[in-house]
Amino acid sequence: MAKNTLSITDNRTGKTYELPVTDDTIKAIDLRPLKFDDTDFGLMSYDPAFTNTASCRSQITFIDGDRGILWYRGYPIEQLAEMSTFPETAYLLLHGELPTQAEYEQWIYEITHHTFLHENVKKLVEGFRYDAHPMGMLVSTLAALSTFYPESKEVRDPEVRRKQIYRLIAKTPTLAAFAYRHSRGLPYVQPDNDLSYAGNFLNMLFRMSEVSYEPNPVLEKALDVLFILHADHEQNCSANAMRSVGSSLADPYCSSAAAAAALYGPLHGGANEAVLRMLHEIGTVKNVPKFIEKVKTGEGTRLMGFGHRIYKNYDPRAKIIKQIADQVFEVMGRNPLLDIALELERIALQDDYFVKRKLYPNVDFYSGIIYQAMGFPVEMFPVLFAIGRMPGWLAQWQEMLLDAEQKIARPRQVYTGHKQRDYLPLERRGGVPEPERKPARAAT
Numbered sequence: 001m002a003k004n005t006l007s008i009t010d011n012r013t014g015k016t017y018e019l020p021v022t023d024d025t026i027k028a029i030d031l032r033p034l035k036f037d038d039t040d041f042g043l044m045s046y047d048p049a050f051t052n053t054a055s056c057r058s059q060i061t062f063i064d065g066d067r068g069i070l071w072y073r074g075y076p077i078e079q080l081a082e083m084s085t086f087p088e089t090a091y092l093l094l095h096g097e098l099p100t101q102a103e104y105e106q107w108i109y110e111i112t113h114h115t116f117l118h119e120n121v122k123k124l125v126e127g128f129r130y131d132a133h134p135m136g137m138l139v140s141t142l143a144a145l146s147t148f149y150p151e152s153k154e155v156r157d158p159e160v161r162r163k164q165i166y167r168l169i170a171k172t173p174t175l176a177a178f179a180y181r182h183s184r185g186l187p188y189v190q191p192d193n194d195l196s197y198a199g200n201f202l203n204m205l206f207r208m209s210e211v212s213y214e215p216n217p218v219l220e221k222a223l224d225v226l227f228i229l230h231a232d233h234e235q236n237c238s239a240n241a242m243r244s245v246g247s248s249l250a251d252p253y254c255s256s257a258a259a260a261a262a263l264y265g266p267l268h269g270g271a272n273e274a275v276l277r278m279l280h281e282i283g284t285v286k287n288v289p290k291f292i293e294k295v296k297t298g299e300g301t302r303l304m305g306f307g308h309r310i311y312k313n314y315d316p317r318a319k320i321i322k323q324i325a326d327q328v329f330e331v332m333g334r335n336p337l338l339d340i341a342l343e344l345e346r347i348a349l350q351d352d353y354f355v356k357r358k359l360y361p362n363v364d365f366y367s368g369i370i371y372q373a374m375g376f377p378v379e380m381f382p383v384l385f386a387i388g389r390m391p392g393w394l395a396q397w398q399e400m401l402l403d404a405e406q407k408i409a410r411p412r413q414v415y416t417g418h419k420q421r422d423y424l425p426l427e428r429r430g431g432v433p434e435p436e437r438k439p440a441r442a443a444t
């Protein structure tokens with residue numbers, strides 16, 4: 001029978017090493033014994049952007065990027081989008097199993113009864129300028145919650161963790177809604193515990209003078225499904241930030257603020273905002289071919305909402321979002337940007353440039369069009385993504401804390417800077433020579 005090992009011959013020394021292969025991986029630390037001589041630090045692997053490095057073992061989310069498959073705890077995303085609710089999916093991600101009736105009721109009770117914010121958070125939000133980006137407000141207020149719940153730093157205590165998980169899932173929509181109302185100059189709306197998670201969020205965003213707010217059931221359902229689709233995506237940039245910051249045993253408010261900051265970038269959760277800006281810039285369907293040409297020659301921007309590090313096939317979430325779009329447009333009217341998006345997709349899926357690179361629409365390509373049709377300004381798009389992603393961040397964080405193999409995240413580097421040199425007083429400095437770009441050995 002074939003051995004589950006990898007034999008490596010180090011041609012610098014002629015020595016051969018046999019490394020165990022587990023779950024189709026070798027441990028990078030098993031390369032360390034490969035030394036040129038006794039003074040050598042040992043071999044490392046080099047993987048900027050972690051394109052081929054597994055940073056953890058995880059039981060939360062499975063993606064097969066070639067086949068366009070996404071499962072949460074083994075359940076296909078299509079089934080969850082059709083039959084589950086966002087709170088139930090959040091429970092599943094965090095606990096590993098779907099809840100029983102009693103567990104579900106307790107869970108709903110907890111995440112409904114932790115939605116209110118301390119009044120001082122309101123003052124904090126009021127301190128932002130009228131045009132502050134809501135994502136900046138969300139990142140700041142998430143971190144600020146750490147100061148209201150100092151016990152949250154006891155991250156090794158399961159009871160403390162449980163409480164902060166309730167709070168973060170419950171309060172993130174309230175923070176998001178306050179940021180939105182602030183940017184509109186509208187009074188903040190307190191949570192309504194009689195509404196569903198998505199319904200209450202719509203209430204905190206859009207309620208005006210109604211005695212009680214009744215969310216439109218189609219929009220409420222659409223938002224709930226959008227949250228499900230965004231709930232986790234294994235080791236993406238923001239989950240990696242959550243795990244990395246959390247690995248220093250920072251409290252979950254600071255860790256999730258870091259995750260939200262990572263999400264903000266236009267190559268990650270900020271892409272849905274970038275897609276909308278791109279569609280506006282294109283303006284009409286007839287400008288699409290010219291825009292595609294600019295993308296291909298590298299003169300313009302990338303085709304935002306296209307391409308993915310993992311999916312080399314149609315993102316399964318984008319397929320579901322396309323279906324929701326029709327339901328939302330029936331209520332809110334058709335978003336004219338949809339025609340531009342459909343034309344972009346049609347041309348790109350036939351174009352050699354995109355076909356060869358396996359670039360398909362990702363989750364962000366259509367989500368922004370729906371959000372806009374629902375009445376959200378573009379700046380809110382990444383905030384909506386963050387609400388959906390919070391259970392995933394927390395599940396990843398908790399899994400990391402309970403994983404005996406994990407330690408503080410601390411990558412190595414290949415140092416390419418100056419060798420040691422002596423300090424020169426200011427009057428003796430001329431032009432400083434460029435550093436020799438030869439890799440030095442890593443520090444031990």
Ligand code: ACO
Binds near residue numbers: 269303305306308359
């Ligand atoms: N438009 C045009 N060309 C693209 C695009 C795009 N959207 N995405 C990748 N490419 C090209 C690259 O130029 C590169 O071409 P080359 O081989 O000729 O140099 C090739 O495809 C591979 O691209 P990489 O950047 O190496 O792929 P990577 O896996 O690092 O990037 C990413 C993935 C960041 C998502 C990229 O596809 C991108 O920038 N997409 C647009 C932004 C976007 O939609 N982000 C949202 C991702 S989903 C999410 O985070 C929720």
